[in-house]
Amino acid sequence: MEGCIFCKISKKEIPSHVVREDEATFAFLDIHPINPGHILVVPKKHEPDFWRLDEENYQALMGMVKTLSEMVDTKLHPKKVGLLVAGWDVPHGPPGRSVRWN
Numbered sequence: 748m749e750g751c752i753f754c755k756i757s758k759k760e761i762p763s764h765v766v767r768e769d770e771a772t773f774a775f776l777d778i779h780p781i782n783p784g785h786i787l788v789v790p791k792k793h794e795p796d797f798w799r800l801d802e803e804n805y806q807a808l809m810g811m812v813k814t815l816s817e818m819v820d821t822k823l824h825p826k827k828v829g830l831l832v833a834g835w836d837v838p839h840g841p842p843g844r845s846v847r848w849n
Contacts, residue, residue, distance in 0.1 A: 753789045767815060771807035774815055784819040788812050797832060 755761045757773035764776040766786050777785040790808050794800050797808065816828045 751793060753787075754793050757789060757791050767811065769807065769811065771804050772811040774811060782825065784823045784825065786815055786819070788815060 752761065753773075756763050756775060757768075766774040766776060768774065771791055772788055773791055774786050774788045777787050788808060788811050790797070790800055790804050792800065792804050794804075797805070800808065812830060816830065819825065820828045
């Protein structure tokens with residue numbers, strides 16, 4: 748989607764430090780990491796809400812997260828490997844999208 752930074756990164760239109768990639772997902776290092784090993788994993792399919800992904804893409808996303816979590820634990824030995832599902836800072840969607848809770 749035009750204007751979506753994650754689509755541009757996964758299409759390699761914007762440079763990133765790629766950690767891993769498959770046909771459905773793209774994983775890269777965060778440019779402002781919270782901790783060493785801070786990796787962003789996004790679906791290649793443009794979808795602002797991860798829970799709206801079809802089952803195949805959702806499972807691919809979570810499978811990649813699991814694989815990378817194991818890799819981070821093995822290579823970096825942190826106290827804990829965590830997972831944060833985010834999307835409010837920089838959504839995988841059009842700029843200016845707002846959330847309504849009603």
